[in-house]
Amino acid sequence: MDEDEKEIMEDNGGKAGEPPAPRDRGKGPCPPLPTPVGPKDEVWRGRGTQDGSCEKPAQPGPEGTGGGPTEGERPKGDLPEGQEPERGGEPGQMPEGGNPQPYREGRYEQSRRDGGGGGRGRDRRDGGYERRDGGRQERREPGRPPDVDRQLVLPGDDLGTHVRGGFGTYKDGESVYAACLGIRSTRDGFVSVIPLSGKYIPKRGDFVVGKVAEMTPSAWVIDLNSPYVAPLPGSETPWDAQFGEASKYMTVGDTVLVEIRDINEIGRVSVTMMGPNLRKLEGGQTIDVDATKVPRLIGRGGSMIGLLKRLTRCHIIVGQNGRIWLDGTVEDVTIALAAIKKIERDAHKLGLTDAVAAFIEGMRKELDEKRAKKEAGDDAREKNAVLQDRAERLEVQEEE
Amino acid sequence: MIMGGTQSEHKLINADGRTRYDGRKFDELRPLSIQAGVLKRADGSAYVEWGSNKVLAAVYGPREVHPRHMQNSARAIVQARYNMAAFSVGERKRPGPDRRSVEISKIISEAFTSVVFVEQFPRTTVDVYMEVLQADAGTRCAGLTAASVALADAGIPMRDLLPSVASGKVEGVVVCDLNKDEDTCGEADVPCAILPRTGEFLLLQMDGHLTYDELMQAMEYNRRACKIINEVQKEALRKKYSIITLENNVMKEEKPAEGRPEDRDQIGRPPESRLEPAQQGGA
Numbered sequence: 255m256d257e258d259e260k261e262i263m264e265d266n267g268g269k270a271g272e273p274p275a276p277r278d279r280g281k282g283p284c285p286p287l288p289t290p291v292g293p294k295d296e297v298w299r300g301r302g303t304q305d306g307s308c309e310k311p312a313q314p315g316p317e318g319t320g321g322g323p324t325e326g327e328r329p330k331g332d333l334p335e336g337q338e339p340e341r342g343g344e345p346g347q348m349p350e351g352g353n354p355q356p357y358r359e360g361r362y363e364q365s366r367r368d369g370g371g372g373g374r375g376r377d378r379r380d381g382g383y384e385r386r387d388g389g390r391q392e393r394r395e396p397g398r399p400p401d402v403d404r405q406l407v408l409p410g411d412d413l414g415t416h417v418r419g420g421f422g423t424y425k426d427g428e429s430v431y432a433a434c435l436g437i438r439s440t441r442d443g444f445v446s447v448i449p450l451s452g453k454y455i456p457k458r459g460d461f462v463v464g465k466v467a468e469m470t471p472s473a474w475v476i477d478l479n480s481p482y483v484a485p486l487p488g489s490e491t492p493w494d495a496q497f498g499e500a501s502k503y504m505t506v507g508d509t510v511l512v513e514i515r516d517i518n519e520i521g522r523v524s525v526t527m528m529g530p531n532l533r534k535l536e537g538g539q540t541i542d543v544d545a546t547k548v549p550r551l552i553g554r555g556g557s558m559i560g561l562l563k564r565l566t567r568c569h570i571i572v573g574q575n576g577r578i579w580l581d582g583t584v585e586d587v588t589i590a591l592a593a594i595k596k597i598e599r600d601a602h603k604l605g606l607t608d609a610v611a612a613f614i615e616g617m618r619k620e621l622d623e624k625r626a627k628k629e630a631g632d633d634a635r636e637k638n639a640v641l642q643d644r645a646e647r648l649e650v651q652e653e654e
Numbered sequence: 655m656i657m658g659g660t661q662s663e664h665k666l667i668n669a670d671g672r673t674r675y676d677g678r679k680f681d682e683l684r685p686l687s688i689q690a691g692v693l694k695r696a697d698g699s700a701y702v703e704w705g706s707n708k709v710l711a712a713v714y715g716p717r718e719v720h721p722r723h724m725q726n727s728a729r730a731i732v733q734a735r736y737n738m739a740a741f742s743v744g745e746r747k748r749p750g751p752d753r754r755s756v757e758i759s760k761i762i763s764e765a766f767t768s769v770v771f772v773e774q775f776p777r778t779t780v781d782v783y784m785e786v787l788q789a790d791a792g793t794r795c796a797g798l799t800a801a802s803v804a805l806a807d808a809g810i811p812m813r814d815l816l817p818s819v820a821s822g823k824v825e826g827v828v829v830c831d832l833n834k835d836e837d838t839c840g841e842a843d844v845p846c847a848i849l850p851r852t853g854e855f856l857l858l859q860m861d862g863h864l865t866y867d868e869l870m871q872a873m874e875y876n877r878r879a880c881k882i883i884n885e886v887q888k889e890a891l892r893k894k895y896s897i898i899t900l901e902n903n904v905m906k907e908e909k910p911a912e913g914r915p916e917d918r919d920q921i922g923r924p925p926e927s928r929l930e931p932a933q934q935g936g937a
Binding site: 453482 | 697698715716717718727728771774775776777778806807808809810811812813814815849850851852888891892895896
């Protein structure tokens with residue numbers, strides 16, 4: 255167990271040619287600390303490579319490794335895992351201006367080129383991310399004390415007169431007012447409110463983990479953990495399903511990774527499975543969290559999710575809709591679930607990445623100890639059994 | 655039910671002509687406390703204690719509308735359900751919706767329909783449940799006040815928090831926030847829900863007889879009281895969510911909740927001990 259972990263860390267260190275993972279972990283989680291520009295670059299480079307290293311091993315045969323539940327390979331093997339950090343990473347990277355290029359050399363670029371309309375997808379993704387995380391990025395401006403302007407606003411609060419209203423606001427007369435309960439954020443001349451609670455409303459370009467809720471002979475109805483469900487017609491799947499064959503490929507209850515293709519003004523959502531990494535998610539299990547906590551779960555530049563995957567050795571896919579799919583050994587998944595719940599509960603806390611790392615390590619240690627104890631018990635019992643057996647045999651011999 | 659035994663005739667207004675039998679001034683509210691986010695399963699929730707009223711509100715949604723034919727392809731619908739528990743009043747209340755609670759549910763859902771941004775969630779419903787656990791007059795206002803906090807807690811976009819209060823006429827005097835005795839023995843009752851920012855009336859009912867001037871007076875009382883109630887609502891939400899902005903900043907720790915925040919709800923007056931008999935009298 256520990257060896258595996260070490261191995262992974264070494265991997266990171268080696269590939270990155272950078273200070274090893276522990277440093278990253280120490281540094282990564284507290285982005286709001288006011289760092290001068292220089293050091294920040296370092297941080298970012300570190301984080302980029304950290305993620306990259308998670309990615310790299312996957313390249314040879316990502317689907318292949320995905321199938322085999324080998325412990326060591328686990329965190330590296332999964333494909334769309336990368337997708338999340340990317341999404342988090344890209345927009346985070348850009349405004350930073352620090353070090354944009356090294357971050358996503360790998361599959362993401364490639365997949366974007368591969369997948370038709372990839373460029374389009376990327377724009378959308380950025381947009382989607384920024385909407386939810388705008389304020390946090392804004393807070394990272396160099397030299398600015400962190401979180402001082404993290405102001406809670408309630409519906410109806412005045413956000414100012416000479417501003418343009420963004421998400422979560424409305425205008426009445428001269429002033430812009432908050433429409434939601436959330437954190438006020440100013441960005442690019444727009445004042446918006448980052449909601450702290452609320453349902454997931456599908457947004458074009460979002461990757462979501464859906465569940466098959468209903469079936470027709472040629473289409474599936476996907477539950478998106480949202481007020482709206484989406485039909486998934488056979489034509490939007492990679493399969494060439496004939497009429498009446500839908501159940502061959504997916505049935506009610508199956509989990510799928512889909513992309514929101516569009517949502518119209520009356521809330522009709524269309525989703526697609528055509529695209530890189532979009533697929534039916536075999537095995538594993540899902541957990542639903544609050545959709546507003548998803549950016550936190552992914553972390554800046556994918557730091558949180560990268561850490562989760564590395565330390566829990568699970569496949570994890572986070573949908574923008576707050577549904578998380580994970581797969582791994584029972585123990586790993588148990589740890590991952592507990593960690594995710596912790597993140598959801600403590601989403602507002604600073605330094606969460608550190609806390610989660612400590613939490614996971616603590617939990618793993620505990621489980622290891624428990625198992626060691628149990629194994630020791632088993633050993634003792636076995637030994638006893640053997641001894642008894644031998645004794646019996648001796649007795650028999652003696653009798654003879 | 656009515657008052658302590660000291661007074662022989664049932665006077666609801668004290669002899670000094672400035673206070674009511676429970677010690678409140680004419681424009682004074684009963685003690686009000688609100689707690690946001692009390693239920694785990696609901697998307698948003700709130701609990702209100704207002705005098706002897708105890709109301710629990712839960713909000714779900716936006717979510718799919720069932721039955722399907724009720725959905726509106728242009729906007730969300732707001733479905734409110736006001737319900738009194740069987741044990742909420744002195745005599746056991748027959749459970750289930752009756753004429754009164756159906757009416758209240760309807761007006762509350764209409765009030766919220768105009769405060770929630772329903773256009774943002776076409777074909778969905780926002781369900782608002784209000785359970786009156788203990789009733790002491792003004793439960794529709796308490797329910798509405800609680801539900802509004804619950805809506806904000808659920809992260810539903812809305813124009814403003816919606817406070818609500820009832821004024822009425824008791825022994826010829828217009829007074830604010832009637833309690834049970836004033837409500838039953840009084841001459842009139844005017845519940846209102848008023849948007850604090852714009853002063854728009856989203857709910858206005860009247861039961862009984864009032865002159866024009868008295869009605870204006872009652873509405874003025876309500877308008878001023880709603881501002882105060884709105885502050886309590888905001889504070890309830892801040893209390894739940896402020897850790898998000900304050901924790902870790904070591905700026906300050908939120909003061910631990912004092913059981914009953916008596917000083918919040920007075921109309922421009924400091925807390926006074928003579929509120930205590932009011933509670934005893936009501937209970």
